[in-house]
Amino acid sequence: GAGVSQTPSNKVTEKGKYVELRCDPISGHTALYWYRQSLGQGPEFLIYFQGTGAADDSGLPNDRFFAVRPEGSVSTLKIQRTERGDSAVYLCASSSLPTDTQYFGPGTRLTVL
Amino acid sequence: KQEVTQIPAALSVPEGENLVLNCSFTDSAIYNLQWFRQDPGKGLTSLLLIQSSQREQTSGRLNASLDKSSGRSTLYIAASQPGDSATYLCAVRPINTGNQFYFGTGTSLTVIP
Numbered sequence: 001g002a003g004v005s006q007t008p009s010n011k012v013t014e015k016g017k018y019v020e021l022r023c024d025p026i027s028g029h030t031a032l033y034w035y036r037q038s039l040g041q042g043p044e045f046l047i048y049f050q051g052t053g054a055a056d057d058s059g060l061p062n063d064r065f066f067a068v069r070p071e072g073s074v075s076t077l078k079i080q081r082t083e084r085g086d087s088a089v090y091l092c093a094s095s096s097l098p099t100d101t102q103y104f105g106p107g108t109r110l111t112v113l
Numbered sequence: 114k115q116e117v118t119q120i121p122a123a124l125s126v127p128e129g130e131n132l133v134l135n136c137s138f139t140d141s142a143i144y145n146l147q148w149f150r151q152d153p154g155k156g157l158t159s160l161l162l163i164q165s166s167q168r169e170q171t172s173g174r175l176n177a178s179l180d181k182s183s184g185r186s187t188l189y190i191a192a193s194q195p196g197d198s199a200t201y202l203c204a205v206r207p208i209n210t211g212n213q214f215y216f217g218t219g220t221s222l223t224v225i226p
Contacts, residue, residue: 004156031212033212033214035216040218041218042117042202042204042216042217042218042219043157043202043204043214043216044216045213045214045215048212048213050212055212056212056213058213059213091156091157093157100162101147101159101162102147102157102159102204102214103159104149104156104157104158104159105156106155106156107155107156
């Protein structure tokens, strides 16, 4: 595709529910990143994929958060037992190489009521 | 842990002025530094990427410099326009902490017509 896409653009859920957020990176980009951005803050790193494997998941806040990229392209961020503190914009980015320019998607705004 | 600071947090200038945005980081061992712009409710758009071996990068009216030894980068915007109004974020990729990118909290720029 022309750029990184993320779905849904908005997600409202209730506390305790499970959510999945999807990211479609730029075709051919091997590196994929997930970030979380709270209001007035810069993006906070969550997880990095190189190909199909999670090369660095040190930013995931706890074991309720999990991400997969089974075929080395589309990635899904999964959040179990959502909490109000999980409310934020979740951003996905991809790059052709880890040291190259990152291209961001428009984000998914998650609201946990 | 790498700390990234951006000063000022907000800036308002009349149209046509040249301006400088500042970014400082605590650990000089970085692969690269990237400047982004973020419009309200949108994802991040990459503006300039400076590799650690470079001193500056230019794109149109934008010029970014990097002084790795002092932990500083500046983004210079010439002849500012109302369309430049956005939040500008810098991010560094440290060498010693895997593949994490660390972002500043951004500078919110308003260019007054």
